[in-house]
Amino acid sequence: MVDRENAIEVRHITKMFRVYYDKGTELKDKVLFSKRNKYENRKVLDDISFSVKRGEAIGLVGKNGCGKSTTLKMLTRIIYPNSGEIEMNGRVSSLIELGAGFHPDMSGRENIYTNAAIFGLTKKEIDARLEDIIAFSELEEYIDNPVRTYSSGMYTRLAFSVAINVDADILLIDEILAVGDANFQAKCFNKLREIKANGTTIVIVSHSLGQIEQICDRSIWIKNGKIAAEGIPKNVHMEYLDYMNEERIEQEEKERVRLQRQEMKERIEREEKERIEKENEKKRKRYGSGDAKFTNVRILDKDGNPQTTFRTGDEMTLDLDYEVYKKVVDGVFGFGVFRNDGLWVYGTNTRIDRFDNFDIEENGNYKVKLSDISLIPGQYWVDVTIEWGDGHPVDYFKEALRFEVVSNIGDTGVYRMPHDWKLTIPVTNK
Amino acid sequence: MKQLVEIYDYRQMIISLVRKDLRGRYKGSILGFFWTFLNPLLQLCVFTLVFSVIMKASYEQYYLFLFVALVPWMFFASSVQDGSTSILRDKDMVKKIYFPREVLPIATVTSGFINMLLTFIVIFIVLIFSGRGINFLALLCLPVVMIVQYVLCLGIALIVASLTVYLRDLQYILGIFTMALQYMTPVMYGSDMVPDWALPIFNLNPLTPIIAIYRQILYYKQVPGLSSLVEAFVVGIIFIIIGEFLFKKLQKGFAENF
Numbered sequence: 001m002v003d004r005e006n007a008i009e010v011r012h013i014t015k016m017f018r019v020y021y022d023k024g025t026e027l028k029d030k031v032l033f034s035k036r037n038k039y040e041n042r043k044v045l046d047d048i049s050f051s052v053k054r055g056e057a058i059g060l061v062g063k064n065g066c067g068k069s070t071t072l073k074m075l076t077r078i079i080y081p082n083s084g085e086i087e088m089n090g091r092v093s094s095l096i097e098l099g100a101g102f103h104p105d106m107s108g109r110e111n112i113y114t115n116a117a118i119f120g121l122t123k124k125e126i127d128a129r130l131e132d133i134i135a136f137s138e139l140e141e142y143i144d145n146p147v148r149t150y151s152s153g154m155y156t157r158l159a160f161s162v163a164i165n166v167d168a169d170i171l172l173i174d175e176i177l178a179v180g181d182a183n184f185q186a187k188c189f190n191k192l193r194e195i196k197a198n199g200t201t202i203v204i205v206s207h208s209l210g211q212i213e214q215i216c217d218r219s220i221w222i223k224n225g226k227i228a229a230e231g232i233p234k235n236v237h238m239e240y241l242d243y244m245n246e247e248r249i250e251q252e253e254k255e256r257v258r259l260q261r262q263e264m265k266e267r268i269e270r271e272e273k274e275r276i277e278k279e280n281e282k283k284r285k286r287y288g289s290g291d292a293k294f295t296n297v298r299i300l301d302k303d304g305n306p307q308t309t310f311r312t313g314d315e316m317t318l319d320l321d322y323e324v325y326k327k328v329v330d331g332v333f334g335f336g337v338f339r340n341d342g343l344w345v346y347g348t349n350t351r352i353d354r355f356d357n358f359d360i361e362e363n364g365n366y367k368v369k370l371s372d373i374s375l376i377p378g379q380y381w382v383d384v385t386i387e388w389g390d391g392h393p394v395d396y397f398k399e400a401l402r403f404e405v406v407s408n409i410g411d412t413g414v415y416r417m418p419h420d421w422k423l424t425i426p427v428t429n430k
Numbered sequence: 431m432k433q434l435v436e437i438y439d440y441r442q443m444i445i446s447l448v449r450k451d452l453r454g455r456y457k458g459s460i461l462g463f464f465w466t467f468l469n470p471l472l473q474l475c476v477f478t479l480v481f482s483v484i485m486k487a488s489y490e491q492y493y494l495f496l497f498v499a500l501v502p503w504m505f506f507a508s509s510v511q512d513g514s515t516s517i518l519r520d521k522d523m524v525k526k527i528y529f530p531r532e533v534l535p536i537a538t539v540t541s542g543f544i545n546m547l548l549t550f551i552v553i554f555i556v557l558i559f560s561g562r563g564i565n566f567l568a569l570l571c572l573p574v575v576m577i578v579q580y581v582l583c584l585g586i587a588l589i590v591a592s593l594t595v596y597l598r599d600l601q602y603i604l605g606i607f608t609m610a611l612q613y614m615t616p617v618m619y620g621s622d623m624v625p626d627w628a629l630p631i632f633n634l635n636p637l638t639p640i641i642a643i644y645r646q647i648l649y650y651k652q653v654p655g656l657s658s659l660v661e662a663f664v665v666g667i668i669f670i671i672i673g674e675f676l677f678k679k680l681q682k683g684f685a686e687n688f
Contacts, residue, residue, distance in 0.1 A: 017686075073685075077528045080682040097526035103450065114450070117443040118529055126442070 006089070007170055007201040008052040008075065013084030015045040015070055044070050045081070046225040054089075057202035059212030059233060061240055062222040068205045071222065072096065075172055075203060090169025090201070093119055098159035104148035108139055108158055111147050115159065119166045129165050136191070137161035138184070157184060164191055170201045175208075189214075209237045241408040245311070248406060252309045288393035291326040292360055292386050297400045299382075310373060312407040312416055318368040320384055324360055328394055331360035332387040335368055338399075340379040345414060349385065360386070374416040375405045433674070436530050443529060447537035452544060470501065470549045474556060489620065494562060498553060498648040499617045499641045505546040506583055506637060507608045509539045513587030514594040514601045521688045531681045532674070535587040543580050557648065565651035575643045575654070578663045582636055585669025592680035595687050615641055636665040 003009070018039040044067045052058050060068040073079050074086060076094045101118050102111050112133055116126045134143050137158045139150075147155065164171075173192075192215060196202055206212055212219060212233050219236040221229040223243070229236045301307040302315040310316055318335060334349025382401040386394040409416075437444075456465040477493040489495045516538040517524060517531065524531065557564055594600045615637045616624065624632050632638050639662045643654040 078525065078685045092528065094527065100526035101520075101523050113442075114446045117440070117446045118523070118527060120436075120439050120443070120529065122439075122442045123445075 003051065005053050006051045006087075007054045007056070008089070008203070009085075009087045010048060010050050010071075010075075011085045011087075012047050012049050013045060013071075013074065013081035013086060014043065014047055015067070015074065015079075016041045016043050016082050018042075044225055045222075047084070048222070048225070048227055049084075050220055050227065050230070052201055052203065054201055055196075055199040056218065057196050057204070057216045059209075059216040059219045060203065060205045060222060061207075061209060061212065061219055061237065062228075063244065066222045067225050068222050069174060072172055072174055072203065072205050075170075088170060091120065091166070092170045092172065093163055093166040093168030094172040094174075095160065095163045096172065096174045098156050098163065102147055102155070102159065105146055107146055108137075108143040108150070109134075111158065112162055115162045116166065119163070119168075121166065129167075133161045133165045136165065136187075153181070153184075160188065164188070164195070168200060170203070171195065173202065173204045173206075175206055209233070209241075213237065238408070245406050245408055249309045252404065256308055285398040286395060288386070288395045289388075291394050292322055292324040292328050292331075293395045294320055294322050294384060294386070294397050294400065296321040297384060297397070299401050299403050308402065309404045309406060312374060312377065312405055312409070313372055316370045316373050316403070318370070318382065318384070318401065319365070320367070321363075321365045322360075322386060322395070323363045328360040328386065328388050330357050330389050331394070332385075332389075332391075333366055334385040334387065336383040336385075338381050338383065339414070340381065343414070345375065345380065347383075349387070373405065374418070376411065376413055376415060377405050377407045379404050433530065433532070433678070437532055437536070440530055440533050443533055444537045444540065447533070448541045448544065451537065451541040455545075466545065466548050467552055470497075470552045471556075473497075473500075474552070491560060491562060494557070494560060495620070495645070495649050496618060497556070499645050501546060501549050501553060502579060502641060502644050503612060503615065503617045503637070505542050505579070507612070508542040508545075509583035509587050510590060510604055510608050511601070512538045512542065513583075514590040514604050516587065516591045517595050517684060518598075518601075518688075521684075525685050525688060531684060532588065532677060535591040535677075536584065538591075539580065539584045539587045542583070543576075547576075553648065562649075563651070565647075565653075568647045568651055568653045571643070571654055571659070572647055574659060575640060575647070575662070578659065578666050579640050582640070582662070582666035582669050585666060585671075585673040588670070588673030588677045592677045592684075595684055596680065611635070611637070617641060620645070636662065636669070 019042050020039045048067075048071070050058075060071060062068045070079070072094075073096070074081055075088065076092065076096060077086075078096075101115055103114060106114070109130075112130060113123070113126055116129070116133075121129075134140055137143075137154075137160075139154060139158055142150065142154065147158070150158070189211075192202070196215065202215070204212055204216060216233050218231065219229075219233040220227055221236050221240045228243075229239050298306050298319045299308060300317040300319050301310070302317075304317075307316075332349050332351045334347070334352075336347035337345040339345055380403055381399045382403070383396070383398050384400045385396050387396075388394055452466075453463070456462055459465060461468060474493060474497055477496055481487045481492040481496065487495075513535050516534040520534055523529075524534075554564065590600060590604060612618075614632070615635055616632070621629075621632070621638070621642055639658045643658060643662070646652045646654045
């Protein structure tokens, strides 16, 4: 240890995985077909260093495949880094694979002994903890039944109880709090707090950022095998979520371009067929007298570029071109917003918004600027309409436009009500 | 040294693995654990029938001559064969959780060792009832040779267990190898039947002195010479040092090679 205060020191570790194209472990394969053993080295972790102080709790976050679970496995000493060093000080217990080594034919009690032995406890130590373990698992009535008769919830409860009662100096946890029902989860969480208060060092890997924020003093965000950010969980998570949203928007954009290209190609290839199909489609999704029709519909962002993904609170403009074949007397333009499950979020038209009466005589364009879409994340579609008189459809274009809303705030419902909190109790920022 | 302390800390795991193995060996059979004694006894009956009644061997009470050597041999053979698959057998545990991996071969060898000890109860009973008797002074040497053999078996088990993870063929190669080695070791015959020119080769085999000492103590009722015991012990220590060295190197890749 460089620093005596540290429980874990990770110094410049790099981990490579060999990805075999066609692996053989038999002698024949190794000798005769050495060419078959082609592999590719994939760098999962690239020169990572961090340390954890005694009694500190840290969270590892990052998207799938970023190497956070690999890091945890190396801390557990199941796998080893290609280069670099890991130093751990004290007894380690891991809540990674619960119930490893459980024997289905043995009773719960016997399995407590074998399972705790795997964590390096002696019989005396297990005897001393037996009552606690059984009580925590809430399996008093079933403890002498064979484990194969347990439900999966009982099984994990027992395994969790053993692992958490080991009294480790360092506790490694991978996505644990998905154990049992809500009550048991709350109990686990409290136990974890208690353990932390007793000075145990904790490392958690989780996608549940909220859990990490509640228990950890520090978060480490691993991105593409490197540490992207480190610090107070809330701040790191903000950055991380922002990045994830950016990436998602990028992905959407890519998807949109890909779809567009594909569509273009298909259109050229099967123009005729498409035309007929479109005609049918129109009949289903578009109806009305047809005296005037929408020709081109777009959603623009605040800079005037076509966009389909927005953040809650962004500005959005509907940009609609139409052609007129026959004069529409007493015309009304309208639009409606629907969530993708069909929930009608909002609808209005020029009549409702009290425009003077007008006739539609020439080809033209109209725009609707929505200066603040306070919608909760999800997918939405927009209907646009041209009508005359008291709601007679000229061109009712159903699902003319689609867009998606993303956000890094976890509020729920349909739309974000502007709100302010006023609390009388003092709020401390931990 | 640090490794030894850690393995000692995990003694409860070794105990529970050994217990599971011994209990599981005859699991599901009506006689259960009793087979541990019945099995060698029946084997002995067969030997008596074949070698004392049908094929007259040149050694007197040949069934005893054979049996006192065969039991330690079987311990060795099981250590090599079961030892080679000891890591693979529990790969789910190795993949999921940390413990000193040496625990697995140690438990396998220990379980074979205890099985041998239990079989020795049968041996003593037969020795007494056959009229051959026991030399108690010589018997004091028996635990020593047993420990020496345990050390040797463990050393070999560590080597084959770690290599087999990387080269699965080894477990089958070892099956043939132990069978061949049985004939290359004075188990079914005495060292006196080995021609003089071949003796150096036989003495290269670390099992030769160990088996000879077992036979000396139990069949010939003699106190074994110290030199052969020391020699066997040194070989055992060498094997265990090489074994641990190799195992330590190879164990880092276990979880990634299943």
